[in-house]
Amino acid sequence: xxxxxxxxxxxxxxxxxxxxxxxxxxxxxxxxxxxxxxxxxxxxxxxxxxxxxxxxxxxxxxxxxxxxxxxxxxxxxxxxxxxxxxxxxxxxxxxxxxxxxxxxxxxxxxxxxxxxxxxxxxxxxxxxxxxxxxxxxxxxxxxxxxxxxxxxxxxxxxxxxxxxxxxxxxxxxxxxxxxxxxxxxxxxxxxxxxxxxxxxxxxxxxxxxxxxxxxxxxxxxxxxxxxxxxxxxxxxxxxxxxxxxxxxxxxxxxxxxxxxxxxxxxxxxxxxxxxxxxxxxxxxxxxxxxxxxxxxxxxxxxxxxxxxxxxxxxxxxxxxxxxxxxxxxxxxxxxxxxxxxxxxxxxxxxxxxxxxxxxxxxxxxxxxxxxxxxxxxxxxxxxxxxxxxxxxxxxx
Amino acid sequence: xxxxxxxxxxxxxxxxxxxxxxxxxxxxxxxxxxxxxxxxxxxxxxxxxxxxxxxxxxxxxxxxxxxxxxxxxxxxxxxxxxxxxxxxxxxxxxxxxxxxxxxxxxxxxxxxxxxxxxxxxxxxxxxxxxxxxxxxxxxxxxxxxxxxxxxxxxxxxxxxxxxxxxxxxxxxxxxxxxxxxxxxxxxxxxxx
Numbered sequence: 001x002x003x004x005x006x007x008x009x010x011x012x013x014x015x016x017x018x019x020x021x022x023x024x025x026x027x028x029x030x031x032x033x034x035x036x037x038x039x040x041x042x043x044x045x046x047x048x049x050x051x052x053x054x055x056x057x058x059x060x061x062x063x064x065x066x067x068x069x070x071x072x073x074x075x076x077x078x079x080x081x082x083x084x085x086x087x088x089x090x091x092x093x094x095x096x097x098x099x100x101x102x103x104x105x106x107x108x109x110x111x112x113x114x115x116x117x118x119x120x121x122x123x124x125x126x127x128x129x130x131x132x133x134x135x136x137x138x139x140x141x142x143x144x145x146x147x148x149x150x151x152x153x154x155x156x157x158x159x160x161x162x163x164x165x166x167x168x169x170x171x172x173x174x175x176x177x178x179x180x181x182x183x184x185x186x187x188x189x190x191x192x193x194x195x196x197x198x199x200x201x202x203x204x205x206x207x208x209x210x211x212x213x214x215x216x217x218x219x220x221x222x223x224x225x226x227x228x229x230x231x232x233x234x235x236x237x238x239x240x241x242x243x244x245x246x247x248x249x250x251x252x253x254x255x256x257x258x259x260x261x262x263x264x265x266x267x268x269x270x271x272x273x274x275x276x277x278x279x280x281x282x283x284x285x286x287x288x289x290x291x292x293x294x295x296x297x298x299x300x301x302x303x304x305x306x307x308x309x310x311x312x313x314x315x316x317x318x319x320x321x322x323x324x325x326x327x328x329x330x331x332x333x334x335x336x337x338x339x340x341x342x343x344x345x346x347x348x349x350x351x352x353x354x355x356x357x358x359x360x361x362x363x364x365x366x367x368x369x370x371x372x373x374x375x376x377x378x379x380x381x382x383x384x385x386x387x388x389x390x391x392x393x394x395x396x
Numbered sequence: 397x398x399x400x401x402x403x404x405x406x407x408x409x410x411x412x413x414x415x416x417x418x419x420x421x422x423x424x425x426x427x428x429x430x431x432x433x434x435x436x437x438x439x440x441x442x443x444x445x446x447x448x449x450x451x452x453x454x455x456x457x458x459x460x461x462x463x464x465x466x467x468x469x470x471x472x473x474x475x476x477x478x479x480x481x482x483x484x485x486x487x488x489x490x491x492x493x494x495x496x497x498x499x500x501x502x503x504x505x506x507x508x509x510x511x512x513x514x515x516x517x518x519x520x521x522x523x524x525x526x527x528x529x530x531x532x533x534x535x536x537x538x539x540x541x542x543x544x545x546x547x548x549x550x551x552x553x554x555x556x557x558x559x560x561x562x563x564x565x566x567x568x569x570x571x572x573x574x575x576x577x578x579x580x581x582x583x584x585x586x587x588x
Contacts, residue, residue: 006425118437139460171460175434176421178456274458362461 002180002247009172012140012179013079013105013165014039016147018049019187022103023074023194026054026065030084031117032169033107037079059084063091070100071209073199075151077102081169082109082123089127095162096131097225098210101154101194102162104132105147108270108321109169110357118358119169121269122322124298125331131225133163133232134299136269141179142296143167145249148182151191152239158231166298168271170358182247190246229300236297253302255294256309258284262291264373265310267336268319269295272354272361279366290370301335307343310336315348315373315382319389323353329386348382354389365390399455401544402463405448406482407472409441412533416472417448419537419559420546424452426555427547432457445480452546466490470540472519472532474498477506488512493539493585495519495532500588515543517585526577527570534574538581549582 007015014036017025025044027037037053044053052069056062062078069076080088085106095102110116111123124134133153137143143165150163167173182190198207213221233253240251255273258280259265266276273294283290293309310316318337320330328334333351340347352369355361369389376382403420407413414435421433432451438444449463467490471482474496486492491513494503503514519535527534541552556578560571 006421006431138458168460170434170437174437175432175460176418177432178425178430271460274460277458360462362464363459 002182005179005181006176007140007179008174008176009140009143009167010035012144013147016144018043019184020191021049022051022077024052024069024076026056026062027078028056028059028062030081032109032173033079033081036105059087063088066102067095070102072201073196075194079105081107082111085123086111092127092130099160101160103150103154104164106164106166107169107173108166116357119171120321120356124166125322128331133161135165136296136298137167138273139172140177148187149239149243153235155194156235159228159235161228171271232300253297253305257292259291259293263289263314265291265293265313266317266369267293275363276366279363283370303339304343307339307345310347311345313347315376317350317352317369317373319352319354321355348376350385352387352389359390400453402466403450403468404463404466405470406476406480407446409444409446411472413446413472414448416533416537417450420450422559423552423555424546427551430457445476468544470536472536483507483510491515491543493543495536514588515585516588522577522580522584526580527573534577535581538578539585542582542585
């Protein structure tokens, strides 16, 4: 029986962590994720969890301590944002290459500079090739649910990769909304006990983790990481199916919102998908065949499935909340267009860089994207595929 | 019919406008609604203008943007009236609720000819009478509930009694004062 509550995205994440009751949490505060370790440390102080909470002196140390704890054989978690993730960067790659099933909450925020503490996806996009599984969440409910599924994915022996659960800083991390929580006992049952096969503190099997790995082996190990990432797709699907049987809440690689009969569509991630749904509903009432593809699983990237889902559309806009600053489109746009090309699907596609540094993304902006798509369909030509949404005119 | 109610709060850092918006979200949640309560984060500091928002609906809310065309606006501090465009986008079918003792003539002038309903309440008087101190957020919460009719007076009082029990668990002596502030405010809010 799920519990009706109202919580912020940060509270929901902290409660998921409490219910998971990991062995170790190591964290350093950084806005907007600060509240997660703050709430969690209260649970530790109140004796509501058995976790060893390590208040480290930097994010590099937070990830290092999490890696150490995970390598030792414990279930380890952390949380961060933006420049905190930047400072972890060296260790982010170590975590995935050592095949440690660490779970991290990433509350998305712009990476400075100039200094900005607000939401965009530049932190997540900076580690998109680091070998972490990356799941994105539209709201507090999805941040909570994705967190409950994370360990089952990470710890699966065909995967053994770290998982990052993303949500939008402030927009969902600090907004109070309705949520359905599951009971502590049910969560415990679903997440299960962590029984690592190989770990440092196993005196019956002395092993080394992360030693020198030169020309003779690193290539093969990287190929194994890539293989694990491919395996993750099946596991993410199976865990979601089991989760749905338990909670009734359905999760796939991506959510298709009124997409099947749509002629024009937006592809985006996190909270903007919710605003887009509201716009799609209004457009549908006016007879416009608008749809949405909300990507949940960004890494591994479901290239074939996305290409299939978008193949019958007349025009598609991909929204990137981070600019790759390369003059050729954002990361999500490149991934989606590449997926289309490789799978022999041809649909006109345009890219919008939007919401940078917390610039509010409004229904009006989303409506304007759909009108642009209607124009493209009408005129049969795309013109400039690299666009901005919500940028003040004359200032770029 | 669109049953979504959107509310924008204007206050100054330290006056509890954010807390009031969260309390309103709580109270509406407890009457079975779908809610959102969120502040617009900036470089907050005591005395600086702040904005907070509420969405309240019978159906799930998916929009995640600030509110530009609110049904209601609450102004917790009337010194903002001349520096912040508090009626921007405010629907004329809605209303603005202001904590003030200023004259109707002055208010009409600074509200740039806003054609919707204007309500006022002297939250300072209410708060000082009930609590002996100036905390405008509790009276303003009662005022907006009264004006919007999101719930009945009785529902609000019953719910807040319960909330205050948790919120002020460590200083129960302020619960009665806050309840009195709500009761007084429900009577004091007036349309001009």
